[in-house]
Amino acid sequence: MTNEATSSVVAEVACPFCGLACDDLSVDTGGDALAVVAGGCPKAQAGFARMGVAHAGAGARIAGKAVSFEEAYAEVARRVKTSALPVFSGMALDVNGMRGVMDLADAAGGVVDHLYSEIGWRSTRVVQDIGYVTTTLAEVKNRADLIVLVGTDVVTKSSRFFERYVWNDEAMFEPAPSARRIVYLGGDLNTAPGRSPDGREPEVFDFDCSRMPEALSTLNALLAKQPVRDAAPLGIEIARWQALADALRAAKYSVLVWMAGDFQPSQVDLNINAIMAVVRTLNVSTRCNGLGLGGADGELNASMVHAWQTGYPMRTSFASGIPLYDPVHNGSARLIAEGETDTVVWVSALNDTKQPPAEACVVIAPPTLKLEREPEVFIPVSTPGVHHVGHFFRGDKGATLPLRALRATGLPSAATVAAAITAKLKEVSA
Ligand code: SF4
Numbered sequence: 001m002t003n004e005a006t007s008s009v010v011a012e013v014a015c016p017f018c019g020l021a022c023d024d025l026s027v028d029t030g031g032d033a034l035a036v037v038a039g040g041c042p043k044a045q046a047g048f049a050r051m052g053v054a055h056a057g058a059g060a061r062i063a064g065k066a067v068s069f070e071e072a073y074a075e076v077a078r079r080v081k082t083s084a085l086p087v088f089s090g091m092a093l094d095v096n097g098m099r100g101v102m103d104l105a106d107a108a109g110g111v112v113d114h115l116y117s118e119i120g121w122r123s124t125r126v127v128q129d130i131g132y133v134t135t136t137l138a139e140v141k142n143r144a145d146l147i148v149l150v151g152t153d154v155v156t157k158s159s160r161f162f163e164r165y166v167w168n169d170e171a172m173f174e175p176a177p178s179a180r181r182i183v184y185l186g187g188d189l190n191t192a193p194g195r196s197p198d199g200r201e202p203e204v205f206d207f208d209c210s211r212m213p214e215a216l217s218t219l220n221a222l223l224a225k226q227p228v229r230d231a232a233p234l235g236i237e238i239a240r241w242q243a244l245a246d247a248l249r250a251a252k253y254s255v256l257v258w259m260a261g262d263f264q265p266s267q268v269d270l271n272i273n274a275i276m277a278v279v280r281t282l283n284v285s286t287r288c289n290g291l292g293l294g295g296a297d298g299e300l301n302a303s304m305v306h307a308w309q310t311g312y313p314m315r316t317s318f319a320s321g322i323p324l325y326d327p328v329h330n331g332s333a334r335l336i337a338e339g340e341t342d343t344v345v346w347v348s349a350l351n352d353t354k355q356p357p358a359e360a361c362v363v364i365a366p367p368t369l370k371l372e373r374e375p376e377v378f379i380p381v382s383t384p385g386v387h388h389v390g391h392f393f394r395g396d397k398g399a400t401l402p403l404r405a406l407r408a409t410g411l412p413s414a415a416t417v418a419a420a421i422t423a424k425l426k427e428v429s430a
Contacts, residue, residue, distance in 0.1 A: 008028055008029045008030030009026050009027065009028045009029070009030075009037060010026065010027050010028075010029055010404065010406060011026045011038075012024065012025075012026075013025040013026065013027045013039075013385075013404055013406065014385060014392065014401040014402060014403055014404065015040065015044045015047075015048075015385070016047075016094070016298075016350055016383075016384060016385035016386070016390075016392050016403055017043050017044050017047040017048075017296075017350075018043060018157060018158045018159075018295075018296045018395075019157075019158055019293060019294050019295025019296045019299070019300070019394065019395025019396075020137075020158045020160055020161065020164065020293075020295075020394065020395060021295070021392050021393075021394040021395070021399075021401045022039065022040070022041075022044070022160055022164060023401050024038075024039040024164075025038065025039040025040050025044060026038035026039055027048060027052075027406055029406050029407060032053065032054075033048070033049045033050075033052050033053050034048040034049060034052025034053075034386065034406055034407055035048070035049065036048050036049075041159040041160050042159070043159065048386065048406075050352065050368055051352055051366055051368055051383050051386050052386050052387075052406060052407050053368070053407070054407060054408065054409050054410075055366075055367050055368075055380065055382070055409045055410070055411050058367035058380040058411060059380065060072035060377075060378065060379045060380065061374070061377070061378045062075055062376065062377050063374075063376060064374045069379070069412065069417075069420070070420075072377055072378075072379050073379075073417070073420040073421050073423075073424050074424050074427075074428075075376075075377050076345065076362050076377055076379070076421050076424075077421050077424035077425045077427070077428050078428050079343050079361065079362065079376075079377070080104075080108045080110070080343060080345065080421070080425065081108065081425055081428040082428075083108070083110075083341070083342050083343035084341070084342055085109075085110065085111065085317075085319055085335065085340060085341045085342070085343075086105070086108050086109070086110035086111075086341065086343040086344075086345060087110060087111050087113065087332050087335055087336070087341045087343065087344050087345070088101050088104070088105050088110055088111065088112045088113070088345045088347060089112075089113045089114075089115065089332040089344060089345070089346055089347075089356075089357070089360070090114075090115055090346040090347045090348035090351075090354075090356065090365075091112065091113070091114040091115065091298065091302045091347060091348070092114075092115065092297035092298045092347075092348040092349060092350040092351040092354070093298045093301060093302065093347065093348070093349050093350065093384070093414050093415075094298060094301055094349070094350070094384035094385070094390030094391055094392055094403060094414075094415075095301045095304070095305055095390065095391040095392070095393070095400070096384075096390055096391070096413070096415040097298075097301075097347075097349055097384065097390070097413060097414035097415045097418070098298065098301050098302050098305040098306070099305055099309070099415065100414060100415035100416070100417075100418030100419050100422075101347055101414070101418045102305060102306065102309045102310075103418065103419070103422050104418045104419075104421055104422045104425075105318055106309075106318050107422050107425050108318070108422075108425060109318050109319045109320075109321070110317070110318055110319070110345075111315070111316070111317045111318070111319070111330045111332070111335065111341075112302075112306060112314065112315075112316070113314060113315055113330065113331060113332040114297075114298075114299055114302040114303070114314055115297060115348075115351075115354060116261065116294070116296075116297065116299045117314045117315055117327070117331065117332075118265060118331060118333065119260045119261050119263075119265060119268055120260070120294070120299065120303060120313075120314060121313065121314065121315055121327035121328075121331075122260070122265065122268035122269045123260045123268060123269070123272060123292060123294075124303075124313045124314075124327070125269045125327075126269050126272040126273055126276065129269075129273070130273065130276060131276075132276065132290065132292075133276065133279045133280070133283065133289055133290060134289055134290045134291055134292060134396075134397075135255060135289035135290070135291055135396075136291075136396045136397070136398030136399075137164075137165050137291075137394070137396045137398055138398055138399075139253075139255075139289070139398075140165050140166070140255055140257075140291060141164075141165045141166075141168055141171060141177075142171045142172040142173050142174060143171070143172075143173045143174055143252075143253040143287075144166075144174065144180060144253050144254070144255045145174055145179075145180055145181065145251050145252050145253055145254070146180070146181045146183070146247060146248065146251035146253075146254040146255070147166065147180060147181070147182050147183070147254070147255050147257060148183045148184075148185060148244075148248075148254065148255070148256045148257065149182070149183070149184045149185065149186075149189070149194070149257050149258075150185045150186070150212065150216070150256055150257065150258045150271070150275060151185060151186040151209045151212045151258060151259075151262050151263055151271065152186075152189070152257065152258055152259040152262040152293075153184065153189035153190040153191060153193070153194075154257060154259060154293060155190055155193050156190055157259060157261070157262075157296065158293065158296075158395070161193070161293075162193040162194065163193075166180060166182070167180075167196065167197050173253075174253075178196050178197045178198055179196070180196070181203070181247065181251075182194040182196070182202035182203070183202065183203045183204075183205070183244060183247075184202055184203070184204045184205065185205050185212070185215055185216075186205070186206075186207065186208075186209040186212060186215075187204075187206040187207055187208060187209065188209065189204075191204055203244075205234075205236055205240070205241075205244075206236075207234035207235060207236065208234075209262075209263075209264075210264055210267070211234055212263065212267060212271050213267060213270050213271060213274065214233060214234060215233070215234055216271060216274035216275065216277075216278070217274065218230075218233040218234075218241050219241065219244065219245060219248075219278060220274060220277050220278060220281070222241055222242055222245040223245050223248070223249070223278060223281045223282065224281060228241070248278070248282055248288065249282065249285065249286065250286075251286060251288070252286065252287065253286075253287045253288075253289075254282065254286075254287070254288045254289075255288070255289050255290070255291050256275050256278060256279065256288070256289075256290050256291070257290075257291045257292075257293065258271065258272065258275060258290070258291075258292055258293070259292070259293050259294060260272070260292060260294060261294065272290075272292065275290050276290060291396060292396075293395045293396060294395050295393060295394060295395025295396075295397075296395070297348075297350055297351045297354075298350050298392070299395075300393035300394070300395065300397060301391070301392060301393050302314060304393050304397075310323040310325075311323070312325035313325065313327065314327070315327040315330040315331060316330065317329075317330050332344070332357075333357075336357060336359050341359075343361060343362070344356075344357060344359045344360040344361060344362070345360065345361075345362040345364065346360040346362065346363045346364065346365065346375075347364045347365070347414055347418070348364070348365045348366075348369075349364075349365070349366065349381050349382070349383050349384060349413065349414040350383060350384065350385075351365075352365065352366040352368040352369040352383075353369070355371070355372055356371075356375070358373065360375055361375055361376040361377065362375060362376065362377045362378075362379075363375040363377070363378050363379070364378075364379045364381055364414060364417055365378075365380070365381065366380065366381060366382075366383055367380040367411070379417055380411050381411055381412060381413060381414045381417055382409045382411040382412065382413050384403045384413070385403030385404060385406075386405075386406055386407060387405060387406070387407055387408070387409045387411070387413075388405045388413050389402065389403055389404060389405050390402075390403040390413075391403065
């Protein structure tokens with residue numbers, strides 16, 4: 001039995017390393033690096049071990065030379081102030097970090113863009129065009145009797161999905177969670193976790209995922225009782241498609257799950273539109289919901305804060321003094337490629353593996369990030385949920401999890417850095 005007064009193990013830790021934000025981890029803080037001892041997955045173990053160090057000796061740099069944090073803040077403020085259009089990208093941040101960067105972008109007249117916005121804005125377009133009918137992970141856990149995974153296995157990105165939300169021992173409104181029916185639409189997916197605890201194999205519609213629009217069109221046609229002339233759409237006999245349509249009609253609470261990042265970028269809004277058509281049709285006679293999962297690297301922290309502070313989705317420019325939303329024009333990759341920005345500031349406190357774009361002159365990131373090239377200014381930051389407290393929106397938008405501080409470090413948070421640079425902006429003459 002553990003003596004809580006002396007144990008170095010912290011229980012009920014929320015994990016910030018993917019969109020599921022599992023909050024049942026136990027983390028041993030006693031060693032040089034943080035060790036997940038219960039409730040995690042390989043990604044969580046690696047993340048806490050790699051980033052959960054004290055960062056002794058880490059400091060700010062200008063042109064590769066050690067400087068004080070104050071000097072680095074002043075240099076970033078000077079660059080941002082004199083820029084025609086500063087772009088703040090990356091944005092793998094907790095809620096507070098994102099709030100700080102939004103204030104900085106507003107004061108600097110810049111653009112903010114999350115590293116997954118190229119996919120995210122296409123999902124948002126569906127909400128803008130036709131609206132969403134979606135559910136939460138808690139509803140899946142407690143109600144779903146038929147789960148269709150559309151072009152995703154989920155587990156490649158969020159490995160504990162089935163463990164925590166599908167094959168649970170008990171559910172509030174579904175008497176036998178182990179009897180849930182699992183269907184995969186698409187090939188080359190890891191379908192093993194879809195096998196039920198009593199050994200029932202999932203049903204797999206094995207086809208090239210790039211042909212998902214055809215698959216969803218077939219399903220929508222059958223649900224609408226329209227003729228489908230092809231005897232075997234995508235090489236799968238029509239009787240199987242019809243059986244799936246019938247199963248969806250017969251289900252009490254079906255859920256169509258997708259991860260937009262697993263769709264081809266050009267098909268994201270097309271596929272989600274088609275999923276929503278399925279949901280609309282079925283809700284005339286039964287219950288059916290969509291579940292778009294995401295949220296890794298603070299994706300939802302960024303989009304939520306951006307929406308509540310500006311009234312617009314991500315990719316809004318403050319250059320004119322008022323927020324102007326244009327998700328195509330304000331994409332950071334496009335602004336860089338077209339030479340429309342001279343100052344790219346990469347900010348990422350949650351991800352220490354993704355390289356900033358080569359054009360990033362300022363990098364604000366954990367010191368464990370192994371940079372392929374030295375930026376003009378580097379400012380090391382601590383990580384939310386590891387070194388300091390914070391808040392993290394789960395990938396289904398159903399909950400905001402509190403993040404804990406597990407390991408002391410002398411490094412500032414991204415929110416602190418952003419606030420310091422914003423304060424320095426006032427001291428710089430343009
Ligand atoms: S599934 Fe995701 S949130 Fe859960 S422990 Fe693994 S990395 Fe963390």
